[in-house]
Amino acid sequence: MLMNRAETALVNSPARRWLQRGEAHLLRRLGGRVPGGRALELGCGSGNGTRLILDTFGADRVDALDLDPAMVARARRRLARFEDRVRVAVGSATDLRTALAPDGGEDGGYDAVFDFAIVHHVPDWRSAIAEVVRVLRPGGRFYFDEVTAAALATRGYRWLFDHPTEDRFTGEEFVAELQRQGLRIGGWRTYLRGHYLLGVAERPGGDGESR
Numbered sequence: 001m002l003m004n005r006a007e008t009a010l011v012n013s014p015a016r017r018w019l020q021r022g023e024a025h026l027l028r029r030l031g032g033r034v035p036g037g038r039a040l041e042l043g044c045g046s047g048n049g050t051r052l053i054l055d056t057f058g059a060d061r062v063d064a065l066d067l068d069p070a071m072v073a074r075a076r077r078r079l080a081r082f083e084d085r086v087r088v089a090v091g092s093a094t095d096l097r098t099a100l101a102p103d104g105g106e107d108g109g110y111d112a113v114f115d116f117a118i119v120h121h122v123p124d125w126r127s128a129i130a131e132v133v134r135v136l137r138p139g140g141r142f143y144f145d146e147v148t149a150a151a152l153a154t155r156g157y158r159w160l161f162d163h164p165t166e167d168r169f170t171g172e173e174f175v176a177e178l179q180r181q182g183l184r185i186g187g188w189r190t191y192l193r194g195h196y197l198l199g200v201a202e203r204p205g206g207d208g209e210s211r
């Protein structure tokens with residue numbers, strides 16, 4: 001689901017970039033870096049998260065996608081100097097093969113997948129999680145930073161922003177869905193009275209070593 005104008009302005013603001021830097025540091029503390037790895041970012045927005053995946057997490061290459069062509073254009077401008085390491089595509093997190101064809105979105109193709117506050121925008125978010133599980137290699141990690149049903153129900157979110165109204169999740173429900181789909185939870189926490197959620201999960205079957 002696309003963002004409305006108010007949320008688009010917020011996501012493109014210096015305040016969001018500042019906050020996202022903090023989120024990335026917390027996620028790195030929970031899940032470690034992915035040096036030399038190939039990463040995927042869902043819902044990349046302005047491209048700031050992709051930059052953090054390169055710099056803070058040490059990924060070598062990032063495929064990024066967003067449903068909104070205007071955000072993809074903005075991300076491409078921000079990331080132009082990394083064109084040999086970054087690819088930004090228009091598409092949905094629920095169908096990565098189509099979005100990232102011909103050379104992305106394949107089974108087990110990524111060392112890490114990043115969700116910086118996008119899955120709560122996806123009405124069929126459980127399908128997006130299924131795609132995350134499919135594209136992670138065994139031992140690969142899913143870094144998530146989410147907005148829960150409690151936040152979306154507040155007056156501020158309801159007045160200012162548009163979000164799917166069905167099947168919203170609490171932190172516990174999100175984590176339970178990751179486990180149900182076969183991921184092993186490395187660590188997670190909610191903050192600000194359960195309104196936000198941060199965590200890392202791993203696709204089992206790797207050699208147990210962090211890269």
Ligand SMILES: C[S@@+](CC[C@H](N)C(=O)[O-])C[C@H]1O[C@@H](n2cnc3c(N)ncnc32)[C@H](O)[C@@H]1O
Pocket residue numbers: 001002003011016020042043044045046049065066067068071091092093094116117118121122
């Ligand atoms: C709240 S913004 C977060 C943007 C960025 N990740 C950040 O943290 O600043 C959510 C983003 O998800 C995108 N989005 C919404 N539904 C999507 C979907 N099904 N697949 C991919 N991107 C989606 C929106 O266009 C928007 O750019």
